[in-house]
């Protein structure tokens with residue numbers, strides 16, 4: 001019942017909600033962002049998807065991004081902030097979900113400048129908590145179909161025949177950046193900025209921590225509870 005309240009208020013434009021999902025690689029940010037976006041009809045801005053778009057269209061920006069990724073570096077702030085500003089400008093509502101940004105305190109400060117400029121706000125920062133060992137297990141056990149690109153997982157989304165895609169019978173493979181070496185690297189980069197980011201949003205009074213080691217359904221339930229509790233208080 002409570003959830004309908006939020007849904008109706010959002011549809012009627014009576015309630016504005018903007019959410020940032022953040023957490024380690026493999027914590028399920030993208031999954032939760034899509035679920036939220038679908039349920040509440042809130043635009044989902046994923047910097048990862050925006051990068052992929054630039055890369056697959058071979059734009060000048062895409063070439064720069066590809067270069068940074070190949071070197072295992074974070075994409076430079078001016079590139080990410082530029083891409084993000086374009087998306088925020090296009091928004092037809094004040095509701096949005098961000099995933100993949102900000103990754104550093106500097107980016108959080110840039111985001112604050114942007115939200116002020118476009119008269120937007122950041123209402124919820126959902127921190128998806130997960131241990132390193134769980135991240136390793138999730139990411140290194142991921143498999144992708146070499147042909148249709150569908151996603152599989154050795155434990156959570158097993159194909160019927162080991163190493164073979166159920167959908168098109170092609171072989172499954174591991175993505176190059178899903179190996180334990182690369183994951184360790186990505187975690188290291190993540191830990192460099194996670195605490196300052198958490199502090200930043202704690203001070204803004206919008207940080208909520210959620211256990212991300214539960215199933216995706218359970219995590220989604222817990223997120224909805226947080227959103228609805230605050231909506232009823234308001």
Ligand SMILES: [Zn+2]
Nearest residue numbers: 145148165168
């Ligand atoms: Zn396939």
